[in-house]
Amino acid sequence: xxxxxxxxxxxxxxxxxxxxxxxxxxxxxxxxxxxxxxxxxxxxxxxxxxxxxxxxxxxxxxxxxxxxxxxxxxxxxxxxxxxxxxxxxxxxxxxxxxxxxxxxxxxxxxx
Amino acid sequence: xxxxxxxxxxxxxxxxxxxxxxxxxxxxxxxxxxxxxxxxxxxxxxxxxxxxxxxxxxxxxxxxxxxxxxxxxxxxxxxxxxxxxxxxxxxxxxxxxxxxxxxxxxxxxxxxxxxxxxxx
Numbered sequence: 001x002x003x004x005x006x007x008x009x010x011x012x013x014x015x016x017x018x019x020x021x022x023x024x025x026x027x028x029x030x031x032x033x034x035x036x037x038x039x040x041x042x043x044x045x046x047x048x049x050x051x052x053x054x055x056x057x058x059x060x061x062x063x064x065x066x067x068x069x070x071x072x073x074x075x076x077x078x079x080x081x082x083x084x085x086x087x088x089x090x091x092x093x094x095x096x097x098x099x100x101x102x103x104x105x106x107x108x109x110x111x
Numbered sequence: 112x113x114x115x116x117x118x119x120x121x122x123x124x125x126x127x128x129x130x131x132x133x134x135x136x137x138x139x140x141x142x143x144x145x146x147x148x149x150x151x152x153x154x155x156x157x158x159x160x161x162x163x164x165x166x167x168x169x170x171x172x173x174x175x176x177x178x179x180x181x182x183x184x185x186x187x188x189x190x191x192x193x194x195x196x197x198x199x200x201x202x203x204x205x206x207x208x209x210x211x212x213x214x215x216x217x218x219x220x221x222x223x224x225x226x227x228x229x230x231x
Binding site: 033040041042043044045048058059088090092099100101102103104105107 | 146148153154155156157158161200202218219220221222223224226
């Protein structure tokens with residue numbers, strides 16, 4: 001089981017603010033992922049990385065950006081939050097075996 | 112066409128009974144992987160079980176087993192001896208193509224989920 005952490009767990013913020021959602025894992029996994037999930041709905045991949053300095057866009061278009069400067073850290077940034085960004089954001093990491101282990105998620109509410 | 116279909120939006124099961132959650136998938140790849148995750152109301156996704164397309168035996172993990180029927184493209188999750196703590200959303204997911212090595216990553220496609228409620 002992976003140790004993967006996300007902060008904050010909950011965030012309420014006003015429109016136009018810049019936010020960064022943190023994701024860290026201590027397992028040395030080379031692959032990391034960000035998913036967006038509306039309540040009771042399926043997960044949609046928005047970003048992924050297969051190693052340091054690699055980032056790729058996922059299947060769902062997102063205005064967010066990511067970076068991967070260190071193996072263990074994969075933050076997601078929204079430059080200007082909008083109400084349409086209200087959702088749950090789940091970070092995951094995995095190895096070459098491809099099972100993805102998830103963090104506890106960040107529930108974002110943009111007013 | 113949906114790549115992962117979960118046709119049961121909600122299911123009820125009595126404590127200590129077994130329950131089957133349905134999942135069908137669509138892929139033209141010969142090598143793929145199927146996963147089940149549990150999501151309690153707290154929101155985290157908990158990995159339950161994995162089945163590779165070339166695995167001849169059905170995967171089992173404790174009270175969880177995966178009923179893999181390749182010709183029917185189904186990968187149903189069976190939970191035996193249900194417990195109150197099993198109440199949650201359950202998601203089926205698929206990785207298309209082989210598990211890849213370093214230098215790339217495979218993406219998972221998730222179904223819409225089934226909400227399981229275990230009753231006394």
